[in-house]
Amino acid sequence: MNRPRRPTLPRTTPVRTWTSLFGAPKPPATDGTPLPDDDDPAALGTVIQRSVELAYRVVDDYLQQGQRAAERIAGRSYGPDAWVTDAQDVSARFARYASDAMGLWLDALDGVRDGRTPAPAPAPSGAATNGAVPPSPPTSGSWLVIEVQATQSAAVTLDLRAGVAAGTVVVHALRDVEVEKPPLRDVVVEPAVGDGPVRVCVRVPAGQPAGTYHGLIVDDETNRPVGSVSVRLLDA
Amino acid sequence: MTDDDRPLRVAVVGGGCAALSAAFELTQPEQQGRYEVTVYQVGWRLGGKGASGRGPAGRIEEHGLHVWMGFYENAFRLMRACYGALGRDRARVPLADWRDAFVPAPLIAVTERGPGDGWLPWMAALPPAEGLPGDPLPPGARPWSMLGYVRRMAGLLQAVFASLDSGREPAAASAPAPDAMLAQLTRWLRFGELATLAGLSQAAGVLDGMLGASPRLTDGLVSSFVDALAANARAQLEARAGDDPELRRLWTVVDLTLATMRGIVAFGLLTDARGLDAIDQYDCREWLLLNGASRTAVDSAYMRGLYDLGFSYEDGDPARPRIAAGQALRGLLRMMFTYRGAFFWKMQAGMGDVVFSPLYEVLRARGVRFRFFHRLEQVRLAERLLPGDTPHVAALEFDLQAQVARDRYEPLVDVRGLPCWPAGPDWAQLVDGELLRSEGRCFESHWDRRRVATTTLRVGHDFDFVVLGTGIGEIPRVAHELVARDARWRAMVDHVRTVATQAFQVWLAPDMAALGWPHPNVTLSGFVEPFDTWADMTHLVPLEAWPAPPGSIGYFCSVLPELAGVASTDPAYPLRQRERVHENALAFLRRDVRHLWPAAIGSDGEFRWDLLVVPPGTSVPPTAERFASQFWTANVNPSDRYTLTLPGSSAYRISPLDTTWDNFTVCGDWTDCGFNAGCVEAAVMSGRLAAHAISRLPALEDIVGFDHP
C-alpha cells in the first residue's frame, strides 16, 4: 500500500544563531579585500555569502565546545606548587598528543604505502593514568607486554598501532621533555616464547628524576615504529 | 503515490489550543482543500485546559485564570484570522471582532510583605507599545536579538538612574566611537565616577553605545563594567532607599536587570547558537544569583509573581520554585520588551466563548468534522514493516462515551446572543441521554472509564495522518506503545513534568471599590498560598445572564501541591482533591482575602458570606455554606495538569517537527516548540509546527518566535 507520508522538511530545528551572528553593526564586509574576477556577480555573491555563513557556523559550533572546556578550566589559581604539578600534567598530555599524532601518521603511512586499507586507528588513548601503580602487573598490548621495575611509583601507558602483526621489536630509550633528565636506557626486549607475548622490561635506576618518559617501539625488520610507551615516574 | 484528487485525511486528536490551531492551519485557504480534517474530542466541549462552560445564570466557569500576554503573536494571529473568517454581525452578536473579544490590560501587580503581617500591592501600569499583537511583521524582520535586548535593558537602566537623579534628562544615547568609549570606560572605572547617579545614568548610556558598536570585542570588559555598575548602583540606591518602598522596588528591578545583562554577556548568550537554551540547566533564580543578583532581589515579590504566572513549583510545592533559566529569560524578555498594544490582554467572556466557539464555527464552515464523546484509548504503531516502509501509526483506538442521537452533536448554547459552551453535555442529544445522566457519567473525568462502544480508525481507511494534541499527562496512557518502543518518548514522559492546579471564582454583590480595592481591572500575583494569583473579572458581569447582576467577580488560582502518599489511581481521588480546593478556598477567604478586600470582612473578623451572589433558584443561608454555590475546580485530570518547564527538561521535549513517525506528529505546550512554557502561545506555535510537519505550511519563518534565540 502506498501510504502518504509526511513531506521532507527544510529544517526541523530553530535557527538561533544568525541574528546574533550578524547582529554586529554591519554585515561581514568583503570590501578592502580584492576579489577575483568573475562573470556572474550574482552567483559570486551567493558563493561569498554561503562560504562566510558556513565558516561562521563551523566556528560557532566549535566555540560552543570550547566554552564548555573553558568553564572547566576557569577559576583556578596558581601558587608556585600548583604551577609545577599542573605544568607537569599539561606537559604529559601534550606529549601524549604528540605521540597520538605520530601514531596516526604512521597508520596512514602504512595504508598509503602498501595500498591496503589499514585497520582503523585506535582512539587516542587517555592521559597517563593518574596516581601511582605498582611496577607490576605489566601493562600489555595484545602481543606485547611492558614491565617497569622501579623503586618509585610509576604509571605505564602502552599505545600499540592496531593492525600491526607481532614481531621482533626494538624499544628506544625513554626520554622526558626535560632534555637534562637522563633517558631510561635500560630497556630489554625478550622475544616471544611460543604463543607468549614479547616482553619489554624497563628498569628505572634509583634516583631517576620524576617525569614522563616517552619512547618509540620500532619493528626491527621494517625499521618502522609500531607504537610508543610512556612511563610516568613520581617522586621517590 | 496518492491520487492527486483525493484529499489527505488528518485525524486530530484533542480539541485544545494546539490541536485546533493545527486544524486551522491545515484548512487555511492556501492549503487549497488538500486536507480533510476530523477532530476527535473527549466529552462535549472543545478547549482542553482552556475549556470553559456556562453554568447557572449563564455564569462563566473556567479551569482557571487565563490572561493573554501582549507578545502572544501566534495566538493573536490565529484569533485575528479566526474572527476575520467568522464575519460576525456586530448588530446581532456581541464580541463580533477580535478587538471586542480582547481588551488591553496594562496593569500588572505583585504583592509584597508590608509592615506587620500585612501585604502591599505593588502595581505598575506598563505603557502601551506600538502596534497590536498579531500585526504582520515586515518580511524578514527579526524583532529580537540578544544584543537588542541587552541594549534595551541598558536603556531602561539609563532612564531609571536619570529619573532618580532629580529629574535630570537622560544623557544622549549616541554611541561614542569605540576608542573614545574605551577611554571613557577606563575613566569611569578608575576614578569612581560611577559613584554618582548622573554617573550611573551616563554609564548605562555608554554601555548601550559600547554594545552597539562592538559586541564581541568587549565581552570581558562589559562583564567587569556591569559589575562595577552594579556595585555602585547598589551603594547608591541602598543608601537612598532607606525605608522608601518605591526605591527598594526600583532597586530590585535594577538589580535583576544588571544580573541578567551580566549573565547574558558572561555566558556568551549574545552569540550562542543554542540561544537561551544554553542556560536551561539552571534554575532562573540560581542563574541570577550566579550573575550577582542579590538574595533580596531573587526573593522579591517580582520574582515570586513571575514564578506564580508559570505555576513554576515542582510537584506544586511552594518551597520548590523551579523554572529553566533559559526559557524563563526568553519569556521575560519577550514579555517585557516585545509586547504590542498592551502588556496583558483580557478576554471579554469565557475562554471557551472567546476562543473555542469562534474556532469551532470557522472550522465547521471549512468542512472540519468534529467527533465529540471520543476518548482516545491507544495509538497503535505498525507492527511489521514491509520492505521499504517506514515506522508509522497504524491505528487509533477510541472508546465511545455516548452515541449521538442525530447525525451530529450541536455543542453550543446561546447566552445573550453569544455562542457559548455549556458547563455540561446536552443529554437530550445523546442516545439514552437521561439514563446516562442518571448514572452520573462524568465524560471529562479521567477516572470515569465507562463507555457505550469502541471504534478503531485505521491508516489508509480512516486517516492518512495523525496529529496527537492531548496533554502530556495522557501520553503514558494513550501512547504506551510509543513510550515503550522509543527511548526518547520514555525520557520525555519522565522529564517533562506537570502540576495540578486549583482555582475558584466568586461573584459578589458590592463592586470592587466597596470591597476596599480601589484599583481598576487588576491581575495580581505573588500573593499568599494557597491562592497566589487573583484577577478582577468584573468586566464579565454583562456577558453573564444574571437577573440581578453582581457588583464584582474575582478569580483566584494557584498550583495544587501533590500530597505525599496519595494515589491518583484511587477512584475517589478527584473528589478528594475537589474537597481540598473547597477547604483551601474557605480558608483563604477567611484568612487572606482581607489584605485585598478589607471591606469584605465583617466586624466579627469573619468573611462576609452574605456578599456572595447566589444563582437564582438557589437558597443558601449567608454562612460558609454559601460558598458551595460559587465555583471551584481541582485540575487533576492528567490532560488538565499544567506543563512545567523544569531546569534541564527542555532537552527531552519532542518537537512537532520530529520525523521519526512518517504519518504522525504531536502538538501541545509540552512539545519542543521554540517557546517551551505552558501557555496559549506555546500551544498555538506547536499546532502551527504540527501543520508544517504535515503540509510544510505555514513556513517556519512565519511562526513568530520559533527562531528566537
Next chain:
Amino acid sequence: MPDAATVAEAGDLVTEVLDEYGAMTRVALTEYLAPREPQRHLYAIVADYPRRGGRMLRPSLCLAAARAFGASAADAVRSAVALELLHNAFLVHDDVEDESDVRRGRPTLHALHGVDVAVNAGDALLLLGLRALLDNGRTLGPVLSMQVLEEAERMARESVEGQAMELGWRRDNAVHLAEADYLQMILKKTCWYTTIFPLRVGALIGSRGRAPLEPLLRFGFLLGAAFQITDDLLNLWGDEVRYGKELQGDLLEGKRTLMLIRLCEQATAAERARLRAVLATPRPARTADDVRWMRERMDAYDCLTHANTVAHALAGAARHEFAAVFGSLPDSRDKRFIAALVTWVLERR
C-alpha cells in the same frame, strides 16, 4: 576596495615585519637548537628544518599580537620560538605522512635519513617546543605561563583531531564530503596552530591574560582558512620553485582540498566513480594521467575559481572580525601588520 598602491604597501609591511620578527626568533632559536651532548647527532638533524628558513609567519604573528596588546617582544619571544619549533615538528611529520620529497628546496628529512630518524627528530622538535613554553614560567609567572601552556595543549589536541579527521577521510576514501566538513577539518588541523594559537598566545601575553580569547578564534580561523585554501591553490597553480613543494603534489596524494571536495560535489556519477577509483589506488600506482585528468576536471568545473572566491570571502570576513578584535587597540605597526596579513595570505605567490 583598496587601490594597488595600498595593497603593495601592505605587502611591504608584511615582508618587513616578517623579516624583522623572523630574525629575532631565529636568534632565540639557536639557544634551543645548540648542539648538546649526548645527542649531538640528533640535534644536527633536528636543527635542519628550522635552519632552512621559512617565512616565520607563526612566530611573527605571535610577536605582533603580543606587542599590539601591549607587551614587549622579550615577553613573547620564547613562545614565538616554541611556535616555530612546533611548526617544524609538524612539517617533519607532515612530510613523512605525505611522502613528500622536497621541503624548502631540499630533500625532506625522511628522504635524507629514513623515516624513523625523521619521526624521532620531529618528536624532539615537539619536545623542544614544549620546553620553550615551560621556560616561559621564568619570565611570565606561573598563571600566565600556565594559560599559554594550556593553549598549547589545546592546540596539540586540536591538531591531532584535525589530523585524525583528514586521515580518516583518506582511509575511508571519502568522496561525499561537504565544504563544512572541510572547514571543520582545517579549523582544527591548520588554523589552530597557524593562526589561532599564535594570536591567542600573543594576546594572552600582551594583555597579561585579560583579553577575551574567543574573538581571536573567529578571526584566526577565518584568516587561517583563507591562508590554507590559498596554500592549496598555490600547490595547483603555483610553480615549484616559488612554492617550494612538488607541483600538483596534493593531487598525487589525494589530499582532500576544497577543490577536490568541490569536484566531488560537481562531478557526474560516472566521474565520481572514476575519482573514487583513482583515489583508492595506492599512491605509487597513481599515474600522471590520473592526475592530469583530475586537474582537467577541476578546471572544467571551475573548482579553482570557486575555491579562490571562498578564500576571498573568508578573508573579507576575517577583515570584519579584525575590527572586532583589534579595533579598540591603539594604532601600531603590529596592528597594521596583522591587518595587512589578511590581504597578504591571498596575494602572496
